[in-house]
Amino acid sequence: MPLIASLVEIAPDIFDADLDLRYATANNFTGRAIYARGACYLNLEAAEKLRRAIALAAAMGLRFKLFDGFRPTEAVQALWDHTPDPEFLSNPSNGSPHSRGAAIDLTLVDSTGRELEMGTEFDAMTPASHHGALDISGEAQQNRAILLGLMTAAGWDFYQNEWWHYQLFRPRRYPTLSDVAAGTGMMA
Numbered sequence: 025m026p027l028i029a030s031l032v033e034i035a036p037d038i039f040d041a042d043l044d045l046r047y048a049t050a051n052n053f054t055g056r057a058i059y060a061r062g063a064c065y066l067n068l069e070a071a072e073k074l075r076r077a078i079a080l081a082a083a084m085g086l087r088f089k090l091f092d093g094f095r096p097t098e099a100v101q102a103l104w105d106h107t108p109d110p111e112f113l114s115n116p117s118n119g120s121p122h123s124r125g126a127a128i129d130l131t132l133v134d135s136t137g138r139e140l141e142m143g144t145e146f147d148a149m150t151p152a153s154h155h156g157a158l159d160i161s162g163e164a165q166q167n168r169a170i171l172l173g174l175m176t177a178a179g180w181d182f183y184q185n186e187w188w189h190y191q192l193f194r195p196r197r198y199p200t201l202s203d204v205a206a207g208t209g210m211m212a
Contacts, residue, residue: 031065031094031125031206039071040078042089042133046146047099048210053147054106058099059210065094067125070192074128077178081132084170089139091129091146091188095122096203098211111185112149119200126195128180129188132171140167146188154185 036043046052048062066074070093081087095103100123101116114120121127129147132140143160144153152159155172168187175182180190192198203211 030068031201031208032068032071034064034066034071034074034090034093039074040082041074041087041130042137044089044091046091047095047103053149054103058102060212061208061210063208063210064090064092065125065206065208066128067094067192067198070126070128073179073192077174077180080174080177084174085135086132086140086170086174087135087137088130089133091131092122093128094125094201094206094208094210095120095127096206096208096211097123097200098203099123107149109149112147112153119196121191121195123200124195124198125201125206126198127189127191129186130171130190131188132167132174140170142167142171142187144187153187155182155187156184 043064045062045064047058050056078088100114100120103113104116107113131142134140141164143157143164144150151157172182175190181193183189183191
């Protein structure tokens with residue numbers, strides 16, 4: 025039986041993380057805004073694990089920049105309709121960890137807010153985005169390893185093909201949610 029997903033807004037003043045919500049802008053692989061309103065949400069379990077990751081990063085003088093969290097089912101469908109690539113996107117018929125509030129896309133920034141080098145941009149649909157890619161710089165490999173270590177130490181699982189994507193273990197415990205069901209107003 026799936027758990028009821030209550031979503032928590034991930035606001036910078038409460039979670040001490042920067043927001044760069046790419047799907048609320050044209051600065052994403054589709055070249056257009058997918059969300060009508062930029063906001064970041066996670067389910068309760070994921071929000072607590074993000075708090076833990078933030079604390080671990082802070083101890084190293086680092087912060088997170090968040091690109092996406094909860095993704096309504098309408099947005100999952102819009103991304104799939106644009107680029108139906110199962111290596112990088114969830115097929116809407118399978119449900120997405122994002123549409124369950126159980127996934128976060130993020131990177132690390134230093135104390136000045138500068139993104140650490142990760143070898144590719146967020147949402148680069150290329151093998152160079154995979155964890156363990158060897159065709160990126162040593163600095164990028166090291167930064168990805170730091171991100172992976174922080175997130176896994178905080179209890180997150182990772183997706184092999186995207187250095188930026190982390191999700192809860194067994195995310196299907198939570199139901200997929202549309203914008204209306206979640207009450208986020210992101211697609212309106």
